[in-house]
Amino acid sequence: MGQEERRERLAELAPDQLDELESEDEEDDQRLPELPNVEEYDQVRMRMAPNPNGPWHLGSARMPAVIGTYKDIYDGWMLCRFDDTDPETKRPDLDAYDQILDAVGYLGFEPDEVLRASDRLDIYYSHARDLIDEGGAYTCSCPQAEFSEMKNAGEACPHRDKDTETVHEEFEAMVAGEYSEGEMVLRVKTDIKHKNPALRDFVAFRIIETPHPREEAAEYRCWPMLDFQSGIDDHLTGVTHIIRGIDLQDSAKKQRFVYDYFGWEYPEVVHWGHVNVDGYDVAMSTSTIKELVDSGELDGWDDPRAPTLASLRRRGIRGEAIVDAMVELGTSTSNVDLAMSAIYSENRERIDDETDRAFMIRDRDDGGAVELPLSGGPDAGHPPIHPEHDDRGRRDIPVGAGVMLEATDLPQEGERVWLKGYGCVRYTGEGLEYVDADIDVTREDDVAIVHWVPAEDNREVLMRTPDGDVTGYAESTLEAYEADELLQFERVGFVRVDGHDDGRTTVYFAHN
RNA sequence: GCUCCAGUGGAGUAGCGGCCAAACUCACGGCCCUCUCACGGCCGAGCCCCCGGUUCGAAUCCGGGCUGGAGCACCA
Known part of the structure; x- marks a missing residue:
């Protein structure tokens, strides 16, 4: 019994237990x-x-x-x-x-x-003023390196005890753009002897002369730290x-x-x-x-x-x-x-x-696409659009005079291979000959099942992947898919259709 | 150097004193199913950083160590 089926049975037999089961599931999601x-x-x-x-x-x-x-x-x-x-x-x-x-x-x-934040400078300024009133901040003109040295030694810098008036004046001058970069900062008064040096009197505002790229904020020069x-x-x-x-x-x-x-x-x-x-x-x-x-x-x-x-x-x-x-x-x-x-x-x-299925033959450096004449079989292959949904129909892929396979899928001369959705063929060394065989040969005789595309009626593909671009050929049904639709190239992986140029479709590889 | 944080299978997470020779997700190996190397099913391998202590009992608490990470910026 599948999960769905089981759930349905349970709904008939014991609906309250199903509720319980489902609420547990929800918890699991959190x-x-x-x-x-x-x-x-x-x-x-x-x-x-x-x-x-x-x-x-x-x-x-x-x-x-x-x-x-x-x-x-x-x-x-x-x-x-x-x-x-x-x-x-x-x-x-x-x-x-x-x-x-x-x-x-x-x-x-x-x-x-x-x-x-760049819209809110005036809010930060106003809180800075309040903080100064509380005695919680001071303006400091120490060069960075000097302050750092004093800070590491746990010593207050000479500006720490400035009177509030002066701090206000100097902060307003910072806001008004009267200092250049590095000349003046506003520090929060924490604990200059705090055992963690990282927390000692940190900078709250500094001057940056480069204008902010947003027009609305381009005039400000006094910027708060994070x-x-x-x-x-x-x-x-x-x-x-x-x-x-x-x-x-x-x-x-x-x-x-x-x-x-x-x-x-x-x-x-x-x-x-x-x-x-x-x-x-x-x-x-x-x-x-x-x-x-x-x-x-x-x-x-x-x-x-x-x-x-x-x-x-x-x-x-x-x-x-x-x-x-x-x-x-x-x-x-x-x-x-x-x-x-x-x-x-x-x-x-x-x-x-x-996601619909489709065939695509990769033409890679390590084993490209091989083109082979095919004789003696039906005119077309009809693999399902989705293996678990027959109702979605089947594809119609005409074989024409021959097909393409990935070189690594080509059997030894004289051996057979199963073209998915088409049938069994034997590799003669020159080409492929149709063999009337039942699907059982794939299991009993280990005949491999491979994907393929018509040698002529196909669509050139550029597949972009995280490891680089791959070219190839897909069945021409690919043209019917619009940009943004997803496909699974059977035995290759899932892709998103990106667009169709003249004669070529670009897809992006998602994963296998 | 100073300060803070963390250490559970290959990766991640859960468990936080007995139910834990440890659970789940992904990855990995094998088998089954299958006209895909997808999906699905079954099975398997593999983990509590180390040393002490507390306790009848520790992955879980405490101490020390080791390892890893973060901060010590006029970056966010």
Whole structure:
């Protein structure tokens, strides 16, 4: 009895037990650990805070995948906040804002609200002024290296005890653009002797003279650092649960100092480790990919060799498959390796049943396509469109005068091979001769079953894969499929049809 | 160097004092099914970092070590 069948029987015999079974199934799907102290909040509110300095790579998907899944589990609220407060070293890419939102949609999520930090400078300034009033911040003109030395020694710098008036004046001068880069910063007063040197009097605002690429923010010169900006925003937007990488572990500790000055409650925090992905030659780094795209080594962000979301999308991989694989990784703080095969497996499960089959002969360096005359058999082969769904019909592939096989499928001279959906043929050394045989020979005599295409009536194919491009020939039914449709090339793998040029179809390889 | 975090089969996750000679997903090997190397089914191999301690009992608690990671930026 199959699973479906079993379920139906159970529904007849014991409907209440079925309910139980199904609710258990649902729990199984929620593979993420419980968020801490959820019961203390009316609503779980989370944010993803991408830096829009380029389109997303695969690792970036973890943030929307996990946070979005929590949103679904707790019926929560999700903000997408672009932390674009460094116009220079992490210079925002104007296209990336929409590309990222698009990628979030591809993964199947939609933020409840979208904010850009670069729209909110006046809010940060006003909180900085409040912090100065609280005695929680001071302007500092120490050269970086000197401050670092004092800090490491646990010594306060001479500016730490400035009077509030002066600090206000100097901060306003920072905002007004009266200092040049490196001349003045605003520091949060933490604990200069804190045992963790990373937490001692960190910078909250600095001067950046390079204008922000967004027109709306181009006039600002005094920019907040992430720890200040995101701390303020998390509170102002009512975030209850912060979920982010271990690289920001100290961030929470820094931000607590600011929260303490303001008397705010710090949100719950969950940290996860870094994700590595196997199966790619190209490093999963925005800057590396950007270089390769700019230099032309990659055709673009959606080049199948790039470990990007755009690439997986073009290959026909469903966003949910990526989400499930990411969710399966959980939220542990150790670094994790994500196997691409896990994504492929999730994807295969989703598309196998609905994907039509077709034949494609690869013309590879390690064993190309061979063309052979064929005589004595029927005019055409009729393999099913899907092996498990007869109702979807059969393909009609005329053989004409001959067929093409992949060289590695060619039998020894005098031996037989079964052309899938057509019949048995014998290789004479010159060509193929039809042999009237039953399918049993494939089992009893170990006659191999292979795929094939007509030598003449075929369609040239360019198959782009993560390991490089492969050319080949497919049955001409391929022309009927529109861009974006998925196919399984039997014995080769799943592909997404990308488009038809004159005489040639381009497909992107997903996985086998 | 200082600070913090983590260590369960090949990869990931669960278990968090007895039900654990450890479960699940992916990968791997074999067999079966099959006109695909897909899908499906069955079987298999393989794991609690080390050393001490607490306890009747530890993968689970404590201490030390080892290993790995993160931070110590006027990056995010």
